[in-house]
Amino acid sequence: MHEEALLQHIYARSKDIAGDVLVGPGDDCSVVRIGSAQVLLTTDQLVEHRHFAADLPIDRIAHKAVARSVSDIAAMGGAPSCALATACLPNGYLHADALFDAMHRAAAAMQCPLVGGDIAIHDGPIVLTVTAIGTPHPTRGPVLRTGARPGDQVWVTGKLGGSLASGRHAAFTPRVTEAQRLCDQLGEDLHAMIDLSDGAGRDSGRIASASGCAIELDETALPMHAGVTDWRCALGDGEDYELLFTTAPSVQVASVKATPIGCCVPGEGCWLINRAGARHDVTTLGWNHGA
Amino acid sequence: MHEEALLQHIYARSKDIAGDVLVGPGDDCSVVRIGSAQVLLTTDQLVEHRHFAADLPIDRIAHKAVARSVSDIAAMGGAPSCALATACLPNGYLHADALFDAMHRAAAAMQCPLVGGDIAIHDGPIVLTVTAIGTPHPTRGPVLRTGARPGDQVWVTGKLGGSLASGRHAAFTPRVTEAQRLCDQLGEDLHAMIDLSDGAGRDSGRIASASGCAIELDETALPMHAGVTDWRCALGDGEDYELLFTTAPSVQVASVKATPIGCCVPGEGCWLINRAGARHDVTTLGWNHGA
Numbered sequence: 001m002h003e004e005a006l007l008q009h010i011y012a013r014s015k016d017i018a019g020d021v022l023v024g025p026g027d028d029c030s031v032v033r034i035g036s037a038q039v040l041l042t043t044d045q046l047v048e049h050r051h052f053a054a055d056l057p058i059d060r061i062a063h064k065a066v067a068r069s070v071s072d073i074a075a076m077g078g079a080p081s082c083a084l085a086t087a088c089l090p091n092g093y094l095h096a097d098a099l100f101d102a103m104h105r106a107a108a109a110m111q112c113p114l115v116g117g118d119i120a121i122h123d124g125p126i127v128l129t130v131t132a133i134g135t136p137h138p139t140r141g142p143v144l145r146t147g148a149r150p151g152d153q154v155w156v157t158g159k160l161g162g163s164l165a166s167g168r169h170a171a172f173t174p175r176v177t178e179a180q181r182l183c184d185q186l187g188e189d190l191h192a193m194i195d196l197s198d199g200a201g202r203d204s205g206r207i208a209s210a211s212g213c214a215i216e217l218d219e220t221a222l223p224m225h226a227g228v229t230d231w232r233c234a235l236g237d238g239e240d241y242e243l244l245f246t247t248a249p250s251v252q253v254a255s256v257k258a259t260p261i262g263c264c265v266p267g268e269g270c271w272l273i274n275r276a277g278a279r280h281d282v283t284t285l286g287w288n289h290g291a
Numbered sequence: 292m293h294e295e296a297l298l299q300h301i302y303a304r305s306k307d308i309a310g311d312v313l314v315g316p317g318d319d320c321s322v323v324r325i326g327s328a329q330v331l332l333t334t335d336q337l338v339e340h341r342h343f344a345a346d347l348p349i350d351r352i353a354h355k356a357v358a359r360s361v362s363d364i365a366a367m368g369g370a371p372s373c374a375l376a377t378a379c380l381p382n383g384y385l386h387a388d389a390l391f392d393a394m395h396r397a398a399a400a401m402q403c404p405l406v407g408g409d410i411a412i413h414d415g416p417i418v419l420t421v422t423a424i425g426t427p428h429p430t431r432g433p434v435l436r437t438g439a440r441p442g443d444q445v446w447v448t449g450k451l452g453g454s455l456a457s458g459r460h461a462a463f464t465p466r467v468t469e470a471q472r473l474c475d476q477l478g479e480d481l482h483a484m485i486d487l488s489d490g491a492g493r494d495s496g497r498i499a500s501a502s503g504c505a506i507e508l509d510e511t512a513l514p515m516h517a518g519v520t521d522w523r524c525a526l527g528d529g530e531d532y533e534l535l536f537t538t539a540p541s542v543q544v545a546s547v548k549a550t551p552i553g554c555c556v557p558g559e560g561c562w563l564i565n566r567a568g569a570r571h572d573v574t575t576l577g578w579n580h581g582a
Contacts, residue, residue: 021373021406030406032373034426037326043375043422045411082312082323084334088379088418115312115321120336124415127379131334131422135325 023144026210028075028194029134031142039081040134040142042072048125052170058095060170061126062102068197069132070110071174071241075195077143077183078134079176080112088120088127103128110174140183140190143245148192148211152246152264155253160200161228161237168225169239178256179243185255186247193245199286200244201235204262205270207246208283214267215246217282219274223259231272236285314435317501319366319485320425322433330372331425331433333363339416343461349386351461352417353393359488360423361401362465362532366486368434368474369425370467371403379411379418394419401465431474431481434536439483439502443537443555446544451491452519452528459516460530469547470534476546477538484536490577491535492526495553496561498537499574505558506537508573510565514550522563527576 022038023031029040046065048054056064066083073080085103089096096119107114112132136142157178163169175195182190192207200217208215217235224234246264247253253260262273272280313329314322320331337356339345347355357374364371376394380387387410398405403423427433448469454460466486473481483498491508499506508526515525537555538544544551553564563571 021404025405025407030373030375032406032424034325034330034372034424035328037328037330039325039328039330039424041373041375041407041424043377043407043409043420045377045379045409047379047411047413050411050413081325082321082332084321084332084422086334086336086420088336088338113312114316115323116316116332116334118334118336118420120338120341120418122338122341122416122418124379124418125413127411127413127415127418129334129377129409129420131375131420133323133325133330133332133424 023142027145028072029078031136038136040073040076040078040136042069043129043131044068044072046128056170058098059102062099063106064170065128065130066103066106066110066112067172067174069130070112070176071195073132073134074174074176074179075193075243077137077140077179077193079180080110080132080134082115083107083112083130083132085114085117086129088122090126091121091123137180137183140187143183143190143193145192145194145207145210148207148213148246148264150213150264150266151249152191153249153251153260154204154215154217154244154246154262154264155258155260156200156223156242156244157256157258158242159223159225160234160240160242162225162233163237163239166225172241174241175243181255182245186251189248189251191246191248193243196240196242196244197238199236199238200240201270201282201285204244205283208268208270213264215262215264215270217262217270217272219272221259221261231274232285235272235282238286314433318436319363320369322427329427331364331367331369331427333360334420334422335359335363337419347461349389350393353390354397355461356419356421357394357397357401357403358463358465360421361403361467362486364423364425365465365467365470366484366534368428368431368470368484370471371401371423371425373406374398374403374421374423376405376408377420379413379415381416382412382414428471428474431478434474434481434484436483436485436498436501439498439504439537439555441504441555441557442540443482444540444542444551445495445506445508445535445537445553445555446549447491447514447533447535447552448547448549449533450514450516451525451531451533453516453524454528454530457516463532465532466534472546473536477542480539480542482537482539484534487531487533487535488529490527490529491531492561492573492576494535496574499559499561504555506553506555506561508553508561508563510563512550512552522565523576526563526573529577
């Protein structure tokens with residue numbers, strides 16, 4: 001089974017959802033109208049041996065499980081409200097209390113308190129899910145993947161690469177504050193946004209595909225973490241959980257530390273332009289959950 | 292690990308949640324204020340070999356996964372708005388497309404469209420989660436487990452027992468319509484409600500415990516499915532997904548088909564009064580997820 005293909009199947013299957021569903025599957029969050037409120041909804045899984053190694057400390061497991069979903073709220077420019085968590089734990093697992101306590105602490109620290117959940121036991125690895133609920137920015141509204149257009153600048157917060165090797169993948173701070181400052185400052189000039197879970201190449205490709213344009217990234221502009229020297233690592237390592245966003249051409253981003261790394265152009269796909277001027281397709285770099 | 296004990300640990304851990312969380316963990320749904328709206332939130336897991344056998348048809352697996360969470364919305368007297376689903380599937384599982392299609396169809400049929408989700412692969416059984424979002428009844432508000440009081444009548448919709456043996460556990464209709472009619476008719480006279488997932492004995496005990504009273508059930512009044520002859524099966528088989536609710540003493544329930552099966556009295560626990568007048572503790576009958 002190829003997860004990307006299955007997700008595409010699900011998105012296609014969901015196009016007929018109407019009514020109060022303003023944004024269905026396929027963006028970082030769904031957007032649903034409930035009463036007079038717009039609500040952001042996202043759910044994510046964290047699977048032992050797949051998303052974390054068995055020796056990762058419990059507080060890191062808990063942090064990562066919650067932070068991944070909160071990061072999806074940030075990717076829409078939203079603020080988290082609360083979350084629900086489930087745990088499917090291996091038969092005989094001894095640390096359930098500690099794990100849940102750690103998830104509660106992590107969620108509270110991210111202003112996203114756990115308000116419900118479920119526990120089950122199975123013959124398998126630890127499987128955690130966190131469903132986060134949030135609200136869009138009150139004036140900008142939800143920032144989607146679909147709003148990029150040729151001429152846009154492409155920016156990224158923080159630095160890229162080496163997340164797994166450094167342990168950052170389980171210790172990152174979701175960019176909720178940065179996302180809200182971008183909405184405050186830029187309003188409608190903030191065109192599209194995504195959080196970097198699968199690598200800046202693949203995730204930029206998702207904005208490009210959703211927006212019907214191409215993205216070109218400049219090798220010389222990429223901000224890399226210490227120890228990361230290859231653009232393939234910067235764009236492909238994944239799990240950076242930084243924000244990648246596009247803005248109107250003339251914008252100067254002053255509200256957060258962000259680096260301009262490329263631009264949107266007519267066409268399709270995401271391309272790295274290296275120092276020599278050669279183009280590399282980077283939409284298939286990085287993490288593919290189902291490969 | 293004992294799941295009931297762990298849940299109690301989680302509830303205790305959650306007592307300090309405040310702000311916009313009107314009801315935290317421990318009821319069928321959490322109730323959260325988002326903007327000017329009140330939102331019901333619930334999440335549940337469905338685990339292969341634990342909640343269904345490997346030979347259960349895919350459409351039944353999908354139906355059960357969605358219906359369990361929608362039933363929790365019904366238990367609060369609410370209406371479902373939408374849902375998110377995750378699937379953690381065994382390596383090499385061949386029916387992911389069909390499973391997601393079936394979950395979409397089931398959710399749409401329950402007026403609870405799937406608006407998002409996630410897929411992962413692991414070395415373990417099928418693990419599905421469905422998080423459902425809903426809204427409380429517009430005038431009655433959310434019906435909690437805490438509102439029962441001595442003197443209340445105890446009622447149940449439908450019939451009890453034999454759910455697993457008959458296949459009803461994977462084919463039931465969540466009692467959303469019935470719950471709303473009860474709210475319409477009874478308003479504040481509808482005191483407490485729960486959906487019967489773990490058996491009428493254990494689940495009545497939860498209302499009793501949450502409300503600070505005891506519940507006595509009358510063996511001669513229990514409505515049993517054909518083939519169910521023992522009150523231990525009617526109260527302990529579980530997975531009935533009927534509504535059990537308490538009302539003010541003088542109420543006649545006219546809006547739905549329901550059977551009066553007992554009453555609330557001072558004290559604690561849930562007790563079956565048999566034909567001979569003997570009292571049996573039934574709060575430990577039935578399904579305990581972590582036993």
